[in-house]
Amino acid sequence: MFLSVGVRFEANVEALNMVETAGNYTKHRRVPYLVEEDRKLKTIYVPAISGESLAHAYQWSLVKEALAMNLPVCEDCAKGEFFKSMNKAHLKKKINPIPDDSKKIEAAIIKSCIIEDVGGFLYAEKPPVRRSSAFQVSYALPIKSMALFATAEPQLHARHAQMDAKGKKGNVSEQMIYYVETGTALYGFTFNLDLDAIGVSSLGAGPIIPEEEIKARREASLKALFRMLSSAQFGAKLSRFFPVGGITELTVVVTEHPFVVTSPIYDSYVERTKKRLEVIKEAFGEDYFFDSTNEVPEETLRKAIEYLKEKGYI
Amino acid sequence: MDFPEVVNMLRFFVRMRNFGYVDRMGNALTYEPVEMAILEALRAFRSIHESAKTDENDRKYIEKNGKKIYLPRIPDEEEIRTFLNAVRKDMSVAKRVATLALAFPSKGGEE
Ligand SMILES: [Zn+2]
Numbered sequence: 001m002f003l004s005v006g007v008r009f010e011a012n013v014e015a016l017n018m019v020e021t022a023g024n025y026t027k028h029r030r031v032p033y034l035v036e037e038d039r040k041l042k043t044i045y046v047p048a049i050s051g052e053s054l055a056h057a058y059q060w061s062l063v064k065e066a067l068a069m070n071l072p073v074c075e076d077c078a079k080g081e082f083f084k085s086m087n088k089a090h091l092k093k094k095i096n097p098i099p100d101d102s103k104k105i106e107a108a109i110i111k112s113c114i115i116e117d118v119g120g121f122l123y124a125e126k127p128p129v130r131r132s133s134a135f136q137v138s139y140a141l142p143i144k145s146m147a148l149f150a151t152a153e154p155q156l157h158a159r160h161a162q163m164d165a166k167g168k169k170g171n172v173s174e175q176m177i178y179y180v181e182t183g184t185a186l187y188g189f190t191f192n193l194d195l196d197a198i199g200v201s202s203l204g205a206g207p208i209i210p211e212e213e214i215k216a217r218r219e220a221s222l223k224a225l226f227r228m229l230s231s232a233q234f235g236a237k238l239s240r241f242f243p244v245g246g247i248t249e250l251t252v253v254v255t256e257h258p259f260v261v262t263s264p265i266y267d268s269y270v271e272r273t274k275k276r277l278e279v280i281k282e283a284f285g286e287d288y289f290f291d292s293t294n295e296v297p298e299e300t301l302r303k304a305i306e307y308l309k310e311k312g313y314i
Numbered sequence: 315m316d317f318p319e320v321v322n323m324l325r326f327f328v329r330m331r332n333f334g335y336v337d338r339m340g341n342a343l344t345y346e347p348v349e350m351a352i353l354e355a356l357r358a359f360r361s362i363h364e365s366a367k368t369d370e371n372d373r374k375y376i377e378k379n380g381k382k383i384y385l386p387r388i389p390d391e392e393e394i395r396t397f398l399n400a401v402r403k404d405m406s407v408a409k410r411v412a413t414l415a416l417a418f419p420s421k422g423g424e425e
Contacts, residue, residue, distance in 0.1 A: 020334070023361025027354070032347060043346045179361075 001313050003193040003222070003304065004253045006264035006273070007229065007297075008143065010245030013155075013182045016235025017049040028152045028181040031139065035147050046150045047183025049140040049235060054189065056082070057234030058135065059119050062224035066114045069220050071213070074113035084121035085109050091123055102129045103205045110199065110208045118198055118221050134197035135221070142185035143265045150185035182241065186248065188264030193221060195313065219305075219314040226301045250297035252304045253277065254289035317397045317411055319389035320352070323359055324415035326386055330378065340412030348401050348408045352394065360388060 017029040031048040034041055060080050066073050075093055076083045085091045091098055095108035106129050110117045120133035142150035158175045198221060199214035200207050207214060228234060229247060251270055253261050259280065262269040270292050277288050289307040291300045308314045324336050338351040366374040366385055374385040400407045 020332070020358070022358030023363070023365040025358060025361040027358075030350075032350075043344060045346075045350055 001195040001308060001311070002255050002258045003195060003308075004255070004259060004261045005191045005225070005301075006188065006249075006251040006261040006269055007140075007191065007247060008186060008188045008249040008264045009140075009232075009247045010186050011243035012184045012245050013241065014184070014235065014243035015180055015182050015237040015241035016243065017053045018180070018236055024176070024178040025154070026178070026180045028183045030152060031141065033141065033147055035144065037148070044147065046142045046147055047152045047181075047185055048142075049187065049189075051137045051139050051189075053236070054137045054140065054191075054234055055119070055133075055135070058137065058191075058224060058228050059115055061228040061231075061233065062115055062118060062221060065220045065224045065227060066217075069216060071114045071216060071220055072112050073115055077113055077115040082115065082119070084116050084119070085113075085123050086121070087123070088125055091125075100127065102127045103201065103203050105129045106131065106201055106203055107205065107208045110201075114217050114220060117217065129203075131202050132197075134194045136190075136192040138190040138263070140187040140189035141265055143188045143267070145267050146186050150183070152181050152183045154179040154181045180237070180241070188269075190261060190263055191225065192258075192260055193225065194258065195221070195308075215314050218308070222301075222305050222308070222314065226298070226305070229301070230298050247297045249292070249294045250300050251292040252289070252300050254304055254307055255280070256286045256288075257284075259288070315396070315400055315407065317389075317393055317400075319387065319393050320397050320411055321414045322386035323355060323389055324412065325419065326359070326383070327355065328415055329383055336412045336415050339408045340416075342405065342408055345402050345405070348405075349398060352398065356389070356394070359385075363388060 015028065018026050019029045020027045029048050029050060030045045032043045033046045035044055059077075059082055063073055063077055063080065067078070076090060083090045085094060088098060091105070091109070094112045095105070099105060105123060105127075109121060109123070116131070118134045120131045123129040156177060156179055158177050161174060161176045195218050198217050199209045229250070232243070232246065235243075249264065251261050251264065251273060253259060253273060255277075259277070262272040262276065266272070274290060277290055280286060281288065289304055291303050293300045305314070324339070327333070327335050335351050335355040339348050342348045342351070362376065363374060363385060366376050368374055369382070375382045376385065377383070397407070397411070
């Protein structure tokens with residue numbers, strides 16, 4: 001089973017993805033974006049949030065769900081340090097001595113950590129072992145029709161600098177001023193989760209953990225997405241730049257084989273997704289789950305989880 | 315046409331292991347990305363200038379891994395204007411400037 005989610009969220013005055021600090025200036029991530037204006041294509045620069053940033057939030061959310069469900073999370077991942085068994089030092093914490101068969105290494109990692117099972121890993125030693133992530137996430141980008149209104153604006157902040165007896169410390173003045181760029185846009189992003197990949201070897205060795213635990217891991221993966229979206233705990237600088245806004249639209253599709261919702265950056269994405277699903281149903285005779293809302297996104301996610309429960313998938 | 319101050323500024327970022335601006339300029343296919351990269355580079359560079367230390371000879375520097383890296387001057391308006399006009403006419407100008415910034419300076423370098 002394959003789950004694909006299209007999310008639209010409004011975020012005003014956010015600093016969810018900062019890329020660089022030069023001197024006293026902290027920059028928001030920005031990407032070139034192609035828009036049509038007066039029948040001409042042009043490039044504009046819009047605030048963006050990287051897939052990596054969203055993926056980190058998702059995996060952190062998965063850590064918490066997994067621990068709550070008593071599923072295995074390795075020592076590194078439990079701290080939110082996603083080293084992903086990258087070298088001998090980290091892999092040794094899972095299996096010691098380290099075998100020289102890549103299938104055995106993969107099995108050891110998957111058994112001991114759901115984060116690396118779902119989020120993939122790369123053991124970059126001899127023999128190198130790599131596992132693709134079972135989830136995929138796009139950049140969050142301003143939706144097309146409103147991209148021209150998206151903006152990034154530097155905000156001035158002041159922080160007190162410590163003073164010595166004479167009231168001066170070197171050439172540091174009483175207040176340090178700094179700028180943080182804030183972004184504002186109606187963003188859209190896509191999240192996919194390949195439920196069939198969880199707990200299963202990517203080297204062709206079949207299921208690595210018992211069926212019951214695979215089901216539990218699938219459930220944890222879904223709950224983690226649910227929790228991440230409904231808590232809006234993604235991106236940086238939330239303590240002072242918690243974005244004003246929230247999810248405005250959510251579309252969830254569950255299919256037997258990989259199917260990705262039309263990107264929510266397009267205004268017609270809900271209708272297009274529906275039409276594409278109909279065609280696939282006719283062509284392959286495959287069942288699907290579809291739901292979309294601009295009211296309570298949690299409700300849509302709950303229904304998708306129920307659908308998977310009915311199918312005996314979790 | 316040479317743009318020594320732009321090249322020196324970009325070279326400074328290269329020495330700081332910040333290849334972003336150079337890469338964006340060197341790989342740009344259209345004018346806008348170059349303009350954006352220059353704007354951002356200038357903004358960052360100005361900010362670094364403001365927080366830089368000054369040595370006995372009144373030269374500005376910053377410290378990286380215990381080594382002093384001296385700051386070139388902020389490119390002047392005229393050079394930026396000429397540079398942007400030149401890029402608008404011929405994209406290869408941006409590529410050439412980025413390439414020069416990556417090369418070892420021929421004289422008076424501060425390595
Ligand atoms: Zn782990």
